[in-house]
Amino acid sequence: MPQELRIVLRNVGKIDALKIDEYLDAGGYKPLEKARSMPQEDLIREIKQSGLRGRGGAGFNTGQKLEFTFRAAGDQKYVICNADEGEPGTYKDRVIMQGDPQAVIEGMAICGYAVGATRGYIYCRAEYSYVADILKAAIAQAKEKGVLGDFEVEVCLGAGAYVCGEETALIESIEGRRGEPRCKPPYPPVSGLWGKPTVVANVETLANLPPIVEKGSEWFSGIGAPAYPGTRVLTLTGDVVNRIFIEAPTDTTVREVIYDFGGGIPGGKKFQSVQVGGNSGALIPESLLGAKIAFDAMAAVGATLGSGAVFVLDETRDLRDVVCRMARFFEQESCGKCTPCREGTMRIADICEKVSVGKGRAADLALLQEIGEMMAIACFCGLGQAAPTPVLTAIRHFDLLGGKGCA
Amino acid sequence: MADLKQADPSSVEAARAGNWIRDLLKEVSALLERTKELLANSVSMFQRQETKANDGEVNQMSNYEGLFHEYKGLPGGIIQSFHAIQNGVGYLTEEAMLAAAKVFGVPAKDAYEVASFYSYFSTKPRGKNIIRICESAPCHVAGANEVIAALEQELGIRVGETTSDGKFALEFAECVGQCQDTPVITVNGKPFGKVSAGSVGEILAQF
Numbered sequence: 001m002p003q004e005l006r007i008v009l010r011n012v013g014k015i016d017a018l019k020i021d022e023y024l025d026a027g028g029y030k031p032l033e034k035a036r037s038m039p040q041e042d043l044i045r046e047i048k049q050s051g052l053r054g055r056g057g058a059g060f061n062t063g064q065k066l067e068f069t070f071r072a073a074g075d076q077k078y079v080i081c082n083a084d085e086g087e088p089g090t091y092k093d094r095v096i097m098q099g100d101p102q103a104v105i106e107g108m109a110i111c112g113y114a115v116g117a118t119r120g121y122i123y124c125r126a127e128y129s130y131v132a133d134i135l136k137a138a139i140a141q142a143k144e145k146g147v148l149g150d151f152e153v154e155v156c157l158g159a160g161a162y163v164c165g166e167e168t169a170l171i172e173s174i175e176g177r178r179g180e181p182r183c184k185p186p187y188p189p190v191s192g193l194w195g196k197p198t199v200v201a202n203v204e205t206l207a208n209l210p211p212i213v214e215k216g217s218e219w220f221s222g223i224g225a226p227a228y229p230g231t232r233v234l235t236l237t238g239d240v241v242n243r244i245f246i247e248a249p250t251d252t253t254v255r256e257v258i259y260d261f262g263g264g265i266p267g268g269k270k271f272q273s274v275q276v277g278g279n280s281g282a283l284i285p286e287s288l289l290g291a292k293i294a295f296d297a298m299a300a301v302g303a304t305l306g307s308g309a310v311f312v313l314d315e316t317r318d319l320r321d322v323v324c325r326m327a328r329f330f331e332q333e334s335c336g337k338c339t340p341c342r343e344g345t346m347r348i349a350d351i352c353e354k355v356s357v358g359k360g361r362a363a364d365l366a367l368l369q370e371i372g373e374m375m376a377i378a379c380f381c382g383l384g385q386a387a388p389t390p391v392l393t394a395i396r397h398f399d400l401l402g403g404k405g406c407a
Numbered sequence: 408m409a410d411l412k413q414a415d416p417s418s419v420e421a422a423r424a425g426n427w428i429r430d431l432l433k434e435v436s437a438l439l440e441r442t443k444e445l446l447a448n449s450v451s452m453f454q455r456q457e458t459k460a461n462d463g464e465v466n467q468m469s470n471y472e473g474l475f476h477e478y479k480g481l482p483g484g485i486i487q488s489f490h491a492i493q494n495g496v497g498y499l500t501e502e503a504m505l506a507a508a509k510v511f512g513v514p515a516k517d518a519y520e521v522a523s524f525y526s527y528f529s530t531k532p533r534g535k536n537i538i539r540i541c542e543s544a545p546c547h548v549a550g551a552n553e554v555i556a557a558l559e560q561e562l563g564i565r566v567g568e569t570t571s572d573g574k575f576a577l578e579f580a581e582c583v584g585q586c587q588d589t590p591v592i593t594v595n596g597k598p599f600g601k602v603s604a605g606s607v608g609e610i611l612a613q614f
Binding site for chain 2: 057071085087088089090091093094121125126128129148154156157158159160162163173174175176177178179237238239243245246261275278309311317321322325326329332335397
């Protein structure tokens with residue numbers, strides 16, 4: 001029976017999020033002290049060697065990102081916490097921020113010291129305005145205690161746009177513009193907020209940094225899957241008995257997540273499909289449930305780890321209807337900047353609608369395939385590139401024209 | 408009226424036609440009066456709404472400018488200031504957007520571009536209490552459609568509309584990150600989870 005391993009969630013449920021003294025009593029801000037006593041290159045090397053990779057979905061080596069930012073020239077550098085958690089089925093970052101906001105702030109301060117940034121921004125989605133209040137209070141307490149040194153943090157609210165989870169669209173939003181992504185390269189570590197070197201990191205990634213600094217890279221790299229060490233915080237939704245959040249090592253399998261932690265499918269129904277990673281994740285069949293919840297392991301079976309959302313569908317679900325709803329999400333959230341996404345998401349949604357009312361034909365599936373392949377190459381950012389994933393994997397693994405219980 | 412029985416048939420017909428036309432004209436005139444009345448009512452309703460909406464600090468161009476100056480140096484400045492305006496007035500008036508463009512030093516179309524991009528912003532007046540229904544896949548499979556139907560019935564409006572008393576606006580939203588309690592709605596940003604057709608009434612009663 002697999003067990004949770006709470007590294008990111010170490011304090012959640014155990015301390016009062018609005019009492020910094022409890023965070024300090026639990027050992028908080030000692031890692032930052034330790035980090036600040038190390039030369040920056042040593043700190044960055046340590047984080048690199050831990051193997052920590054981004055927990056927002058892109059999975060880039062965090063230490064490497066810090067190194068790029070450290071080496072970039074700039075009279076002012078920034079650390080941005082990406083708290084624009086918009087991926088449907090995901091609320092892990094909210095749990096972390098509500099339960100242990102200081103862990104996120106400390107993680108930002110560690111990054112700040114590492115790269116030489118004295119200013120940080122937490123870009124918090126508008127849907128989490130009640131979380132922003134907690135963050136602001138936590139920042140004020142940290143400032144009062146003097147634990148942040150010369151590092152200053154502010155909260156900046158989003159305004160309801162999924163695309164602002166993309167790091168350059170997020171930066172555009174902080175700069176007071178439409179959340180339209182920028183051309184990469186240059187990447188934010190070289191040219192980010194107001195053109196300055198910027199680290200953009202996910203909430204969960206940042207919350208991992210204090211324990212890594214405290215316990216060392218060897219400790220962390222020994223947990224879970226070697227190529228993607230540590231844990232993931234997962235949120236279970238859909239047709240699963242336990243609609244909960246858990247934190248498990250990255251060598252846990254999807255099957256274990258659904259059946260051991262999730263309690264299996266309610267009502268004695270059979271499993272049909274699971275979508276891991278949020279709305280842009282792949283819909284995978286039972287045969288692939290042995291995959292581990294690690295970035296490369298999931299990619300190897302054509303699936304996505306992404307945001308860690310685990311959305312389960314039982315045999316009674318009409319995949320045509322669910323896929324259509326997922327397609328409409330992308331049509332809604334496309335920023336409109338690039339033609340392949342703006343038009344592609346609309347066409348995919350329209351064809352999926354046709355399929356969902358039973359009027360789909362094989363030619364429609366072929367067209368969806370063509371549009372999807374085009375978008376993966378031509379779209380300007382990850383939103384458009386990933387948007388076709390649900391429908392394309394539904395076509396690959398299931399009989400999408402078939403209808404209810406079409407596994 | 409002259410004794411028609413004594414007049415010749417053609418002039419009786421003419422007189423009847425004349426009376427019919429006169430009655431018809433009276434009816435048309437009454438209808439036109441009624442239409443004028445209705446138009447006057449809706450104009451003054453709109454004016455009342457604008458005035459009601461503009462109650463408080465932000466009711467003039469100069470007050471908008473004052474508010475925008477407060478946000479000018481802040482990150483996401485214009486976006487944060489739009490949030491502040493909406494919290495007060497309920498939507499982004501044309502006046503507000505033009506004042507924002509002036510203070511933030513951007514073309515008017517940029518202010519409008521920002522206002523029209525983000526789903527939280529509205530450039531049209533809408534109900535005082537904003538109800539958002541999550542329609543993302545996890546809420547969808549948990550029964551969001553039933554909640555939508557119940558809300559539409561309870562409020563007497565379709566999604567995208569505002570109730571006639573201006574109290575509630577109904578909008579779709581994508582995932583609000585409360586997926587442990589699907590299906591979810593928010594009212595003025597506050598989430599309500601595990602909503603059912605039966606619980607919609609008691610949620611609305613709180614506002």
